[in-house]
Amino acid sequence: MTQPFLAAAIQLTSGDDVAANIxxxxxxxxxxxxxxxxxxxxxxNAFFMRREGTVVTEDVSMxxxxxxxxxxxxxxxxxxxxxxxxxxxREEGSALPFNRSVYxxxxxxxxxxxxxxxxxxxxxxxGDSYRESSQAQAGAQAVLLRTPQAAIGLSICYDLRFPALYxxxxxxxAEILAVPSAFTRPxxxxxxxxxxxxxxxxxxxxxxxxxQAGTHPGGRETYGHTLVVNPWGxxxxxxxSDAPQVVFASIDPAQVVAAxxxxxxxxxxxxxxxxxxxxxxx
Numbered sequence: 001m002t003q004p005f006l007a008a009a010i011q012l013t014s015g016d017d018v019a020a021n022i023x024x025x026x027x028x029x030x031x032x033x034x035x036x037x038x039x040x041x042x043x044x045n046a047f048f049m050r051r052e053g054t055v056v057t058e059d060v061s062m063x064x065x066x067x068x069x070x071x072x073x074x075x076x077x078x079x080x081x082x083x084x085x086x087x088x089x090r091e092e093g094s095a096l097p098f099n100r101s102v103y104x105x106x107x108x109x110x111x112x113x114x115x116x117x118x119x120x121x122x123x124x125x126x127g128d129s130y131r132e133s134s135q136a137q138a139g140a141q142a143v144l145l146r147t148p149q150a151a152i153g154l155s156i157c158y159d160l161r162f163p164a165l166y167x168x169x170x171x172x173x174a175e176i177l178a179v180p181s182a183f184t185r186p187x188x189x190x191x192x193x194x195x196x197x198x199x200x201x202x203x204x205x206x207x208x209x210x211x212q213a214g215t216h217p218g219g220r221e222t223y224g225h226t227l228v229v230n231p232w233g234x235x236x237x238x239x240x241s242d243a244p245q246v247v248f249a250s251i252d253p254a255q256v257v258a259a260x261x262x263x264x265x266x267x268x269x270x271x272x273x274x275x276x277x278x279x280x281x282x
Contacts, residue, residue: 002150010042011243014045033079038149040081041082043085151176152174167202175253201231206231209229211223
């Protein structure tokens, strides 16, 4: 069993200037490293938050992405694992880019990527409309990353509403569920905490959720409240304002074992093959 280690989730207020976002991220990553964090996680759209309908300047290949180039160097210099919550990564011949998480190890090497499975095509009750599928294509594969510290299930934002993804990762051995996000303010106020706590409880996992916070170009507002939840469903660390900041939490894999021993839902999991429909008539 691995030993406890310090993790850091970074909250950002990213805009549509990649260089300015890197300038915001750099000191926060350095702060996390100085404090002894072994794993540092950034939110969704860490290097670029565009307003709806504007030209996207971030759609480049992984090798050309300025933010990823910076992140690889930062991980190597600080000796940390750095999870870039997401970038827009274009593959050769693809019509649209992917919304992609990128895990970079302490040597600065890209060791895992995950393309967002569930795209945010939603019209909220207040009339705000989002059509992520017009700007990105969905991924096709869940990803579980085994690191020297812990096994990490990768996901992005709207994925949070699809519990089957996290159950599959937990059954495969996940100890941490990473949920980098840019939740809207209305949906965050209603659902952020309860969904993250539910994913932790039902899988006996830590949840690390770095978030975008505040007002972005074009007036888009995100909820913030970057947080970490333990395997018993308790919020053990949380950002208390919309300001960019680092949230620290100690991760102890032994707590995963203890939570799953107390309520062994993963052992009791049964496959569901269809649903019996019973219709009543008046």
